[in-house]
Amino acid sequence: MAVDQVQIKMFFDADSSTFSYVVADSNSSFAAIIDPVLNYDAAAGAVSTANADNILAYLAANQLKLQWILETHAHADHLSAADYLHRKTGAPVAIGEGIKKVQQTFKLVFNLGDDELLAKGDYFHKLFADNESFSIGSLAAQVLNTPGHTNDSVSYLIAGNLFVGDSLFMPDSGTARCDFPGGDAHILYRSIQRIYQLPDETKIYMCHDYQPGGRELRYQTSVLEQKTQNIHVKSDTPEQEFVQKREARDKTLAVPRLIYPAVQVNIRGGQLPKAADNGVSYIKIPLKQR
Ligand SMILES: N[C@@H](CCC(=O)N[C@@H](CS)C(=O)NCC(=O)O)C(=O)O
Ligand SMILES: [Fe+2]
Structure with missing residues (x-):
């Protein structure tokens, strides 16, 4: 299958420094969206859909299904x-x-009843197994489990293009944090070794870029570039060295600004928590007394 059948369009959410993608098969006009962002004004508790509507407009303009x-x-x-x-x-x-696993962890954190979350993959239409194949029109796609940042992290390999989520950042940023519940730097190291087994020319697409040193935004790299330049893990970096670096950095990071609303919505596949009897949906925040 010719790689130029793949059309990849990047969308950037500046508020969370997140990349979303539309990956399309130019033969059939079928497409997938990867990691779409819902706009959220935390102070107002207001969700809106400017980002997603932008993606829908792109699909419509290009007659993609x-x-x-x-x-x-x-x-x-x-x-x-x-x-x-x-x-x-x-x-x-x-x-x-x-x-x-992620749902089970946060079901406890947010004290959710079975009527709110069963933690059996509910709210999602499809749960991919490791190595599972699927297609986007006539494009072959494969799922690689790459846990470590979270228990559920996967990478999607679509005709020589790998969408790694937060398993890797651009080489000058290294890797994502492993200190969320279920995160594990040892496991992330092994997931990255798995990615490094792919052909050097495999293109890698980021989910975030925090523009270290104020450099220009970057979202695409390759297996070779990562293996030779990643500041946390090159092809010959020992596991223990990576784990030490990763855990030391994690100690310096603040809790993400939107972690509570994000996790409560995202473990439900992007659905807001079920409305209370007044018709309003609420986000919970577990309080700690320090
Ligand atoms: N400041 C951001 C941080 C977001 C964050 O923690 N991002 C994760 C990925 S979900 C990460 O790995 N960050 C690594 C880093 O900031 O070095 C926020 O509050 O939203
Ligand atoms: Fe993440």
């Missing part, structure tokens, strides 16, 4: 627009089956 809404993981820093896009298009929302 949405076949999949793919999440690389349950994000902790922004809300997902997956459910909004599902309601608009009917396309299924898919994620790695590790979401069950």
